Amino acid sequence: MENKVLAVAAGYEITEKDLNAIISRYPQEQRGALQSEEKKKQLVEQLISFELMNKFGKEIQLDKTQEYKDAMENISKEVITSMAINKVLSDVTITDEEVKKYYEDNKEAFGQPATVSARHILVETEEEANKAREEILSGKISFGDAAMKYSTCPSNQQGGNLGEFSKGMMVPEFEEAAFTSEIGKVTEPVKTQFGYHLVLVDAKNEASIKSFEEVKDSVLDNLIKENQHKKYDQILKELEAKYGVERK
Template sequence: MENKVLAIAAGNEITEKDLNTIITRYPQEQRGALQSEDKKSQLIEQLISFELMSKFGKEIELDKTQEYKDAIENISKEVITSMAINKILADVTVTDEEVKKYYEDNKESFGEPATVSAKHILVKTEEEAKKAKEEIANGTLSFGDAAMKYSTCPSKEQGGSLGEFSRGMMVPEFEDAAFTAEIGVVSDPVKTQFGYHLIVVDAKNEASVKSFDEVKDGVVNQLLQQNQHTKYDQILKELEGKYGVERK
């Protein structure tokens, strides 16, 4: 594949490979935005400036200074350390048996709680709640219209909808009524610290456990990280014994 020359700066060629190398240093989600001709031109200008500054730095012999030599030594140490860590961790794996066992031993952590989807109307007095319920029951108003007319909760703008929620997300009196209510039946007034509620449940979802296939990738990643940490700590202890460490 031809490595097209995009520019020549200070006698050095800047190629498509150089440009692509720069692009790959950006996070994956940003790379797409760098594919336009305008963005590529900006990156090429950056590469040109690097070459010009590098040439200038050598001309004034910055590469012969102690500061430069110290910086190169530090960079070299960082690179070789990173390569050593990658080499140590490269052979760390997770078996299917390990993943399956972890799932079976920790099923409770993959549980989905029971939830309900409900709407409510919040008013200050029990009399107001009973009046609203009566108008819904005789067909004068739909539940949503009654919410708009009577409710003091901002949810009235969505017909009283609170969406889906599990236990622990609402005050106890409210959630007890919601989780025991029949679907589609408007509750009697429920008193809480906020006032009186009429509640109607649209749907219920029983508690469940995510399947192995749903969580497998996440478990693999978690176990891989655990195994890598274990291997890294093990190697560090071995190297400490081999090379010696004196902590002061």
């Protein structure tokens, strides 16, 4: 593939490969915005500025200074250290059998709790709750319209919809009513610290375990990270014994 020259600065050719290398350093979600001709021109100008300043720095012999030598030594140390860590961690591998075994041994960790999807109407008194319930049961008004008419909860604008929730997310009295009542049946008034509720359960989902295929990738990632930490700690202990460390 042709590596098109985009500019020449201080005798150095700036190519499409250089431009793409700059773009690749940005986060994935930002790269699309850098594909316009205007943005590319701005990046090329940055590369030109870089080459001009680099040329100037060499002309005034900054590369001969002790500051430069110290900086290069630090950079070299960082690069070698990073490469050494990558070398150590790259040796860590996890087999499909290990992933499967971890899943089978820890199935309970991949459990999905039982949930219900419900709506409610919240009022201050039991009398108000019974009045709203009678209107709903008689067919005078729908539950959603009754919620908008009577409920003091902000969910009234969504017809009392609370969405899906599991145990432990609601106050005990409300939770008990939601999980024990029949789907589609308006409960008797339920008293809580907030007032009186009418509850209508739209759906129930039994507790379940996520399938192996659903969690395989996340299990693999976690096992790799866990084993990498172990390998890293092990290597550090070996290196400490080999090279010596004196903590003061």
